[in-house]
Amino acid sequence: MTILTEPISHPPNEYRSRAPEFYGFVAWTSTSFLFVVYVLWALLPDEYIVRAGVEWYPNREWALLLPAWSMIVVLLTYYTYMALTIYGTPAFDEPSAVTDSRAQFPLKRVSNDPYEQETMFSSYAPYAHSEGNKTPQLELYDIPIELVNRVLYTEDRRSEQE
Numbered sequence: 001m002t003i004l005t006e007p008i009s010h011p012p013n014e015y016r017s018r019a020p021e022f023y024g025f026v027a028w029t030s031t032s033f034l035f036v037v038y039v040l041w042a043l044l045p046d047e048y049i050v051r052a053g054v055e056w057y058p059n060r061e062w063a064l065l066l067p068a069w070s071m072i073v074v075l076l077t078y079y080t081y082m083a084l085t086i087y088g089t090p091a092f093d094e095p096s097a098v099t100d101s102r103a104q105f106p107l108k109r110v111s112n113d114p115y116e117q118e119t120m121f122s123s124y125a126p127y128a129h130s131e132g133n134k135t136p137q138l139e140l141y142d143i144p145i146e147l148v149n150r151v152l153y154t155e156d157r158r159s160e161q162e
Contacts, residue, residue: 038063103142 041049042063049057090097 098145099142 041057042060
């Protein structure tokens with residue numbers, strides 16, 4: 001853990017740009033103004049709008065159509081991304097669901113017997129054990145999913161035979 005001995009100094013305020021503050025204020029005021037104009041256009045009767053000097057404005061049905069269509073577009077966007085994610089997900093029986101092209105396996109399996117765990121364990125033993133307090137200086141390797149499943153989900157066959 002690093003302990004700081006000196007406080008972190010920030011640049012003086014005279015060198016800091018105030019542009020983000022102005023941009024934020026302009027964005028907030030313009031958005032608020034446009035919302036008020038939208039609400040007035042949607043709710044005021046025609047006489048008041050014409051009396052204010054506006055001669056042409058869109059039909060009032062657009063006051064409902066634009067928000068409704070916008071909500072549908074947002075919902076369709078979420079649905080599309082969800083569908084693309086599901087489409088791009090590999091099936092459970094494909095190897096790419098549990099490994100990728102960067103996986104590294106140290107040795108191949110010696111035995112074809114699916115219940116022969118000792119052979120598979122012995123091929124991975126040098127990578128799993130350490131001598132005393134020394135950790136072996138070997139590269140990290142991925143454990144095959146078959147070995148993980150056999151260790152986690154199968155019962156010891158020797159205990160069944162006894």
